[in-house]
Amino acid sequence: MKVIATYNIKGGVGKTATAVNLAWLAAREGAPTLIWDLDPQGAASYYFRVKPRIKGGGKRLIEGKRDLDDFIRGTDFEWLDLLPADFSYRNMDLYLEQAKKPVRQLHKLLKPFKHEYYYVFLDCPPSISLVSENIFDAASSVLVPTIPTTLSLRTYKQIRKFFRQNRLDPSKLLPFFSMVDRRKQLHCSIVDDSPTDMQNLLETSIPYDSNVERMGSHRAPLGEFAPNSRSARCYEALWEEVKQHLSHWE
Amino acid sequence: MRIEFIIPEGVRFEDLQSTIQKNNRILTEPSRMADRTYYDSFDWRLYLNNSLLEGTRDGSENLLVWRPLKGKGRDLRLRTGRMPRFARDLPAGQFRDLLEPVLEMRELASRVRIRSRTHTLRVLNRDEKTVAYLVVEENTLPRQQGKRPGKLDDRAIIIPVKGYPKPCNELVKFLQASGLTPAQHDLMLAALATIGEIPGSYSSKLNLKLDPAMRADRATKVILHRLLEVMLQNEDGTRTGTDSEFLHDFRVAIRRTRSALTQIKEVFPKQTTERYKTEFAWMGTITSPSRDLDVYLLNFDKYRDSLPAAVQADIEPLREFLIRHQKIELRALVKALNSARYRRLIKNWRDFLEQPVNERSTLKNSWRPVTEVACERIWRIYRRVIREGNAINAESPADDLHELRKTCKKLRYLMEFFQSLYPATRIRELIRKLKTLQENLGDFQDYEVQVTTLKTFSHQMVAEGEVSPDTLLAMGMLIDGLERRQHQARKTFTGRFADFSLSKNQGHFRKLFASSGEPQV
Numbered sequence: 001m002k003v004i005a006t007y008n009i010k011g012g013v014g015k016t017a018t019a020v021n022l023a024w025l026a027a028r029e030g031a032p033t034l035i036w037d038l039d040p041q042g043a044a045s046y047y048f049r050v051k052p053r054i055k056g057g058g059k060r061l062i063e064g065k066r067d068l069d070d071f072i073r074g075t076d077f078e079w080l081d082l083l084p085a086d087f088s089y090r091n092m093d094l095y096l097e098q099a100k101k102p103v104r105q106l107h108k109l110l111k112p113f114k115h116e117y118y119y120v121f122l123d124c125p126p127s128i129s130l131v132s133e134n135i136f137d138a139a140s141s142v143l144v145p146t147i148p149t150t151l152s153l154r155t156y157k158q159i160r161k162f163f164r165q166n167r168l169d170p171s172k173l174l175p176f177f178s179m180v181d182r183r184k185q186l187h188c189s190i191v192d193d194s195p196t197d198m199q200n201l202l203e204t205s206i207p208y209d210s211n212v213e214r215m216g217s218h219r220a221p222l223g224e225f226a227p228n229s230r231s232a233r234c235y236e237a238l239w240e241e242v243k244q245h246l247s248h249w250e
Numbered sequence: 251m252r253i254e255f256i257i258p259e260g261v262r263f264e265d266l267q268s269t270i271q272k273n274n275r276i277l278t279e280p281s282r283m284a285d286r287t288y289y290d291s292f293d294w295r296l297y298l299n300n301s302l303l304e305g306t307r308d309g310s311e312n313l314l315v316w317r318p319l320k321g322k323g324r325d326l327r328l329r330t331g332r333m334p335r336f337a338r339d340l341p342a343g344q345f346r347d348l349l350e351p352v353l354e355m356r357e358l359a360s361r362v363r364i365r366s367r368t369h370t371l372r373v374l375n376r377d378e379k380t381v382a383y384l385v386v387e388e389n390t391l392p393r394q395q396g397k398r399p400g401k402l403d404d405r406a407i408i409i410p411v412k413g414y415p416k417p418c419n420e421l422v423k424f425l426q427a428s429g430l431t432p433a434q435h436d437l438m439l440a441a442l443a444t445i446g447e448i449p450g451s452y453s454s455k456l457n458l459k460l461d462p463a464m465r466a467d468r469a470t471k472v473i474l475h476r477l478l479e480v481m482l483q484n485e486d487g488t489r490t491g492t493d494s495e496f497l498h499d500f501r502v503a504i505r506r507t508r509s510a511l512t513q514i515k516e517v518f519p520k521q522t523t524e525r526y527k528t529e530f531a532w533m534g535t536i537t538s539p540s541r542d543l544d545v546y547l548l549n550f551d552k553y554r555d556s557l558p559a560a561v562q563a564d565i566e567p568l569r570e571f572l573i574r575h576q577k578i579e580l581r582a583l584v585k586a587l588n589s590a591r592y593r594r595l596i597k598n599w600r601d602f603l604e605q606p607v608n609e610r611s612t613l614k615n616s617w618r619p620v621t622e623v624a625c626e627r628i629w630r631i632y633r634r635v636i637r638e639g640n641a642i643n644a645e646s647p648a649d650d651l652h653e654l655r656k657t658c659k660k661l662r663y664l665m666e667f668f669q670s671l672y673p674a675t676r677i678r679e680l681i682r683k684l685k686t687l688q689e690n691l692g693d694f695q696d697y698e699v700q701v702t703t704l705k706t707f708s709h710q711m712v713a714e715g716e717v718s719p720d721t722l723l724a725m726g727m728l729i730d731g732l733e734r735r736q737h738q739a740r741k742t743f744t745g746r747f748a749d750f751s752l753s754k755n756q757g758h759f760r761k762l763f764a765s766s767g768e769p770q771v
Contacts, residue, residue, distance in 0.1 A: 030314070030327035031344060049379035073413035076372075076380040079327055081412055116324070118344045219378075247342065 001113060002246050003120045007138040009155050009218075014145040015177040016043040017212050017222075019123040021235040022143075022242065024221035031118040034072065034081045038092075038135070039125040042085035048075045049219050050084045053250035057088035061109070062095040068109055076220075081117075093130045098194035106134035128162060136168050141245060145178035145206070148190035156198065170199070174245060176238060177205035204238040207231055251322050253422060254437070255430040257404040263369050263386045264744040266406065270371060270384070274417075275545040278379070285392070288438045288444040289361045290449070291356035292496070297416075297449040299352045302438050303331055303521035316349065319436055334358065336493070355548055357493040361449075363439045364402065365392050373417045382417040389437060397445050405437060406430055454480055454499040460670045462621035467517040467607045473510055473667050475603045477503045481762060482596075489587060491580045501541055504533045507701060509663040513627055516615040522602065529595045536586040542703060543576040556725060556731050564724040571711055615731045622765075624668035629763040631661045636756070648698065651743065655691035662688060672762055680758060687750040690742055697736035701729050 004022070006015040016039065025036040031066060037044035042052030050073045054061055061071065073080050096102045123239035124135050136142060144159060146152050156175055163170045175198050181187050194201055206212075211222060218225045222232040252606045271274055290296045296303050297319070304315045312333050317325035318398045328345040337353040340346035357547045373382040389402035406425055410418040442449055456476055460469050480503040487496025511523050546553075550569055554562050586592060607616070615623050638654045662684055669677055708725050711717040749755075 029329055032324060032326070049377040051377075071413075074411035 001115075001117055001120060002103070002141075003110065003122065003139045004246075005122040005124055005135045005157075005241065006140050006145065007122075007124040007132065007135060008144055008146070009126060009159065010147075010152060011130050013126075013147055013152070014206060014212070015039075015126070016047070016123050017179050017215060018143060018178070018206070018235070018238075019121045019143050019230070020044055020215070021221050021223070023080060023119070023121045023238050024077060024223055025236060026119045026121075028223070030079060031080075031103070032079050032116065033119045033121070034083060034113065035121040035123060036083040036091055037085035037123050038089060038131065039085055039123055040087050040089040041125075042087075044123045045082060045084040047215055047221070048073075048082050048112075048217055050075070052085040052087070053082060054086035054088070057086055058092050059088065059095045061086075062092070062105055064101055068112070089125070089131075096130045097133060101140050102130055103133045103137050107138040110138055119123060124151075128159075131177045133166070136163070136166075136172070139172060141174050141242065142172050143242065144173055144175040145164045147179050148177050148187045148205075149187075153190070160197075174200050174202055174242065175217050176202035179208045180205045181208040202238065202241050204234055204241050206234050206238065211218045251409070253410075253418075254433040255406045255408075255425050256433050257386070257406055258429055258431070261429060262466045263388070266384075266386065266425075266560045267369070268369060269428070270421075270424065271727070272371075275374040275376075277372040277374055279372065281367055284366050284368055285363060285664075286366065287360050288441070289358040290361050291353055291355065292359060292493075293356075293452050293454070294450045295352055295356060295492050299511040301352075302436065303358070304438070305326070316345065319439075327689060345567070352615075355493055356495050359492075359612065361447060362438065362445055363392055363394050364392050364437065364441050373421070375414075375417075381411050381414040382388055382421055383407075383411070385409060389441075391444055393447055400444055402437065402441055402444065403432060403433070445669075448696075452483060453483075454502065456669070458667075460620055460668065460669050462619060462671050464620050465616065466618050466620045467605060467611065467613070467616040467759070470489055470510060470514050470517045471603050471607065471753060473514075474507060477507045477510070478596075478600060478603060481507075485587065491540075491559040491576075494541075494548060497537060497541055497544060497583075501534070501537050504530055506663050506667075508534065509660060510667060513625065513631070513660055514662055514665060514667075515617070515627070515703040516613045517623070519613070526599060529599075532591075533595070536583060536648065540576065540583050543572050543579055545698075546572050546703070547576065553728055557727055561720070561724045561727065564718070564720040565728065567711070567721045567723075571707065571714075597720075620668070621671050624671055625763045625765060628661065628664050628668065628761075629765075631657060631664060633760050633761065635661055636751055639751060642747070644744075648694075651691060651694055651740070654696050655688070658688050660692060676758070676762060680755075681763065683750055683755060687746050690739055694736055694739040694743065695725055697732045697739060701732050701736070704729050704732070 005017040006022075008015055019035055023033050027033040035044055035048075037052070045052040045145060054071050055065065060066060061068065067082070072083050074080075096105050097104050101108075105117055106122075115122065122135050122139060125131060138196050146156050160170055160173065161175065162168075177191050177194075193207055207230055209229060211226040211229045212231050214225070215222060222229060222235060226232055267276075267278065270693055279731050281727060285307050287305045289305060296316075300321070302319055306313045306315075308329075311329050311331060314328045314330060315325055316327075317323070326348065328340070328343070330341065332339075334340050336355070336358050337346060337350040340349065367388045368388075369386045371386075372380040373384065375381045385407045387405045387407065389404060391397070391400045391402055392398050408418055408421045408425070439449065456473065458472060458476055460472065464472075466611050481500055484496045484500040484503070487493070491497070508527060511518075511530070513526050544734040547569070550572070551709045552591070554565050557565060611617060635654065635657050638650070642650050642654065662681065665677060665681055665684070669681075704725055708717075708722055711721070
């Protein structure tokens, strides 16, 4: 089982779009895939038309009183399941703190699915908290969608610093440029001449594309309604690159 | 888990569709024609693993679905460009990881094809989310294996969506109320039965049921006839060289035949026995070079991985050498199998085995009950194993271990020939114990043979030119590794033999095979 998180401290950078489209591509290849919507806003659940509700809320889930499997829903796509969001996830830090080994909880919850799913995507909430620490611990790779602006690059540096300070393996971080708007000079110059301190920067960047926004109205991954769009093609290329990284680290 | 129903004649898809639509939100997908091929190995490894592998051509790709035949368990699916011949041809991933140990070196062969028109209805909830699928299949058998096209059951299949049990239960109730009956078997099994294929029918095992009172000569003919059957079943695959297991099973049947001719003494006239011993020895010789090369190719990745990463690439020319020579040896083998000598041997041998036994034979063992002869032979060879094993110490030459290995093999074959004459669990347990000893002796011998053959290969490669010093160096490292492992096997022998020859185990052998008047170990 390979756990892939899509993470950034900033919101609105394309985390959910990345998790949803990559998970869809993985499942299309025939790999049993789970996407866990950890964001209380529940955007990934919305895209897959699944009610963002966990009976008993996040507390019950962390306490492990019920099998995680009971909360998983099949999506409209074969081999792609979803663990929906719940509004109570906003208090997830509190529940985690109460548990033993608070940083290992997500890892522990996912363990029984080792043979069930080949890929698990974690769609993370935008923050840096105990939830994020759990995600960094459980994930084999952390994809960091980054908008090519000065502030976003600064945020990425903060994430790397956090990794260093907390003795986490920084090679897990896989940044890539997201929502790239070629009409903007700043975007172009950052993408074409990317900062040298962005180790493991993936070559593929995802363009700014209104089709990505239309995922909300179609409530489906890009490949389902705009398979030939530039962004859909870019997600395919990104997925190929991510897979190469995963096999490299095996 | 999918739930399948058989659609009785007279019930049409359109009728089911219009009734369901009355009470449910339905999305009907366009109907599709699909040609599905079901794959398995020659010896039905997937079927025996309670699974089936279905391949559907989808544009330029193949969609492979590997699913359980019975019970729960998740389907695995894979999109791939070319249909893989072997598990090793699959891209790295879960599908391959799980299929490889089941299929091992065997080739996937098409067992049956089904043509279906499929209609898919998606049951939607208020959010327009799919909460269950109903797939209706109109199935036919296209012309195949010389069989005419035919009709198969039409089926309705409910595919539940995880986390939404209710709509699925409602569909079950609806189909039952519409007069559909739950299918007992997968459609593939129905298709195989229609074309007259019996899944799981091949086995290289003897699987005989001998009557203890049967005359020994007659029982020996039964054993040898079964071995001839196995040989013939594997002959075509041996000729084409599709996968190495055909030749392997072919050779095992030959070896067992030779062993039976030698070990079950005084049942056939000496002249007959000698004649066929010579002929089957010839068969052993002609099949040997191909098998040696197969063994190297099967183990090649393991060999390569045993070398330090920096020199792993250097060994690749050896693989090319092996593949080239394997083709040459296969051609020679096919030539021998096409020869008049081989054809004559098979014909005469079959005639001999199918002839009734000579009721007035004066040969010592021919008329005795098979169980008596079996006990006598097994007990005698067992005692030889113990004697030879006990005589081996740290200074004994390698030849002593080889001799013991051969004696153990004789014992194993005898126990397998006559297995059905003894209580199943007890003889199985003794075979298992013997097998553990044989594995150790086999390793010891195999490493030695591999070292010798690798040396021969290196000389051959030099003689053929174009071999780099790096390759020879890598082969040298391989030889070193094999010698180390052989040494290790030798060290393990003492413990293994001590376990096998424990007085408790000797007692089990004695109880099963020694009659009261027989000499003890």
